[in-house]
Amino acid sequence: MAEGEQKIVLLAGATGFVGSLALDLLLESPDFSRVFAVTRRPLGRENSRLANRIVQFEQIESQLKGVTCHVALCALGTTIREAGSQEAFKRVDIDAVLAFARAAKAAQAHRMVVVSSVGADPKSKNFYLRTKGEMEQALIGLGFPCLDILQPSVLLGWRNGDVRPVELAASVLMPVVNPFLLGKREPFRAIAAKTVAAAMVGVTRSSRRGVQRYTYSAIQALSRMKPNRTVK
Numbered sequence: 001m002a003e004g005e006q007k008i009v010l011l012a013g014a015t016g017f018v019g020s021l022a023l024d025l026l027l028e029s030p031d032f033s034r035v036f037a038v039t040r041r042p043l044g045r046e047n048s049r050l051a052n053r054i055v056q057f058e059q060i061e062s063q064l065k066g067v068t069c070h071v072a073l074c075a076l077g078t079t080i081r082e083a084g085s086q087e088a089f090k091r092v093d094i095d096a097v098l099a100f101a102r103a104a105k106a107a108q109a110h111r112m113v114v115v116s117s118v119g120a121d122p123k124s125k126n127f128y129l130r131t132k133g134e135m136e137q138a139l140i141g142l143g144f145p146c147l148d149i150l151q152p153s154v155l156l157g158w159r160n161g162d163v164r165p166v167e168l169a170a171s172v173l174m175p176v177v178n179p180f181l182l183g184k185r186e187p188f189r190a191i192a193a194k195t196v197a198a199a200m201v202g203v204t205r206s207s208r209r210g211v212q213r214y215t216y217s218a219i220q221a222l223s224r225m226k227p228n229r230t231v232k
Contacts, residue, residue: 006033007204008068010107012100013075014052015039017155018115021197022073023050029201031227036067038100057096064103071111071204072104075197086127094135101142111146113200114139118151118187118215140211148203149213150196150222157193187215198223 009026013019014037026035027047036051037043038060043052055063076097083089101112114135119126122133136149156175181189199214202225206212214222 006031007070008032008034009036009204010064010067010069010072010100010104010109011035011037011075012073012096013077013115014043015041016075016077017157018193018197018200019073019075021194022075022200025197025201026073029227031205036064036069038064038103057099060099061103061106064107067103067107069104069107069109071113072101072107072109073200073204074100074104074112074114075200076100077115080128090131093131094138097135098138098142101139101144105142105144110144111148111204112139112142112144113148113150113203115150115152115196115200118153120149120151146206146209147211148206148208149211150199150203150219151187151213151215152191152196152219153188153216154190155193155196156190186217189216191216191219195220195223202226 009032011019011023011026014023023035023037026032027049032049034049034051036053038053038055040054040056042054053064053067074097076092078089078092080086080089083092097114104112116136117129117132119129120132120136121129122137124130124133139147175190196219199219199222202222203214205225205227206222
């Protein structure tokens with residue numbers, strides 16, 4: 001598409017920690033004409049550029065038939081505690097992500113942006129990191145012209161109505177630990193959820209093609225990317 005042209009974006013995970021922040025930024029940005037937010041339950045908000053599609057991710061490809069977009073952003077994710085089992089966790093972090101990605105490709109998205117995790121590796125002995133690695137590997141197999149994988153470490157910030165003990169401890173301790181994570185350890189620095197959300201939006205303005213992975217410092221840089229020009 002032409003430089004500066006307004007984009008249509010497809011977003012998954014708009015009710016989550018990072019996804020809700022990304023939605024706010026998308027609706028505030030001048031370079032997006034339409035945001036299709038796919039959720040399991042109504043968002044309960046109104047905006048002239050927002051279209052909330054209620055879907056079942058098992059059927060998302062058929063339910064989004066006819067939708068077209070330029071880019072797709074995915075911030076889907078859960079925890080073992082929330083999911084209840086490893087199998088249920090994989091249904092969200094792999095199956096739902098891939099279902100969304102296939103629907104996005106059918107909708108003609110040329111760029112796919114996904115939030116993964118630092119250390120993601122399909123061969124990892126750690127279940128969480130192995131699952132994220134398997135998800136990344138499967139997404140690569142879909143053949144998007146541009147696939148941007150954000151790999152943050154611990155997310156800092158406050159979820160609306162949900163205070164998690166681990167995240168509370170991280171918010172206190174990690175800002176103290178971060179300065180000591182240097183060199184090869186820098187990717188493991190904790191990072192603000194709002195910075196990751198801004199990076200999701202920022203990377204849609206990138207001209208880089210192929211598969212790109214971004215950790216701490218690169219995510220910070222992406223979060224500062226602005227529109228090439230003001231779109232009227």
